[in-house]
Amino acid sequence: xAEFGDLDITDDITITGTGAYSTTIxxxxxxxxxxxxxxxxxxxxxxxxxxxxIASGNGHGSAIYMQQSDVTLTNVTISDNASWTYGTIRADxxxxxxxxxxxxxxxxxxxxxxxxxxxxxxxxxSGADGNTSAGVAGIYAEDSTVSILNSWFKNNDTGNLxxxxxxxxxxxxxxxxxxxxxxxxxxxxxxxxxxxNIGRAVTSIGNATIEISS
Numbered sequence: 001x002a003e004f005g006d007l008d009i010t011d012d013i014t015i016t017g018t019g020a021y022s023t024t025i026x027x028x029x030x031x032x033x034x035x036x037x038x039x040x041x042x043x044x045x046x047x048x049x050x051x052x053x054i055a056s057g058n059g060h061g062s063a064i065y066m067q068q069s070d071v072t073l074t075n076v077t078i079s080d081n082a083s084w085t086y087g088t089i090r091a092d093x094x095x096x097x098x099x100x101x102x103x104x105x106x107x108x109x110x111x112x113x114x115x116x117x118x119x120x121x122x123x124x125x126s127g128a129d130g131n132t133s134a135g136v137a138g139i140y141a142e143d144s145t146v147s148i149l150n151s152w153f154k155n156n157d158t159g160n161l162x163x164x165x166x167x168x169x170x171x172x173x174x175x176x177x178x179x180x181x182x183x184x185x186x187x188x189x190x191x192x193x194x195x196x197n198i199g200r201a202v203t204s205i206g207n208a209t210i211e212i213s214s
Contacts, residue, residue: 006032006052006065009042017047020077020102029053032061033081038068045074054083060115061090062108072097079104087115087140088131095120103128111140112156120145127152134159136175137199142182150191153178158199177201181208190214 007025017023025047027033033052036042052062062083064071071094078101081088088106089096091114101123103113112131114121121139123146131137137158139146158177177197181187181204189212194201204210 006035009034009036009040012041014043014045015047016045019046020048020075023047025049027052027062027081029082032059032063032065034064035061036064036066036069036071040066041070043072043074044076046076048077048079050077050079050081052081052083052088054085059083060086062088063106064089064091066090066094066096067092069094071095072099073101074099076100077102077104078106081106081108083108085109087111089114089116091116091119091121093118096122098123098126100124101126103131105130107132109133110135112137112158114139114141116140116144116146117142118144122147122149123151124149125151128154128156130155132157132159136177136180137197138176138178138180140176140180140182141185141187144181144185146179146181146185146187148179148187148189148192152193153197153201154195156197156199158197175200175203179210180204181210182206184208187211188213 062081112133137156156177178201183206185208187210
């Protein structure tokens with residue numbers, strides 16, 4: 001990609017590595033790691049995606065950017081990606097499934113795990129460690145459907161952006177080291193473990209329905 005230097009996935013594909021410790025898609029901070037084009041179905045397995053970086057004001061998703069796509073990640077580590085914009089993974093009008101995916105030490109402006117709009121996210125047997133953002137260290141989900149099952153969150157710092165951006169009283173603590181729901185949508189969380197995080201675990205602005213169970 002001429003602007004971001006990323007790996008462009010333009011057709012349906014399966015990419016299988018030999019393990020997260022031995023196969024890495026490394027952007028070397030030269031730009032975004034991966035862009036998945038509209039209409040594409042992509043499966044990525046047994047690898048690491050790291051060192052994506054976006055400084056320009058109109059680019060989002062330092063690790064992965066997708067629109068109108070169907071993406072499955074299995075046994076994947078997403079680490080050390082950063083941006084001045086939205087989301088380590090940015091998804092618009094997409095479906096994303098995460099199985100045994102680890103988000104480690106990512107630091108975008110908002111949505112240190114994901115920033116999704118009008119999308120469906122299923123996250124299972126996965127975790128997040130040491131992610132930071134100005135607001136929402138977990139998943140920022142706008143008008144979306146989110147399921148988080150049997151997953152863990154530790155040492156994440158969600159920042160204080162939403163303490164001053166929204167009207168007084170909307171949030172008394174920083175938002176969403178696991179999840180922030182914006183607008184409408186539904187979220188289901190079950191069997192969640194959390195420790196040593198800063199901020200509120202789950203927050204919402206709008207009329208989203210959120211169900212939490214052990």
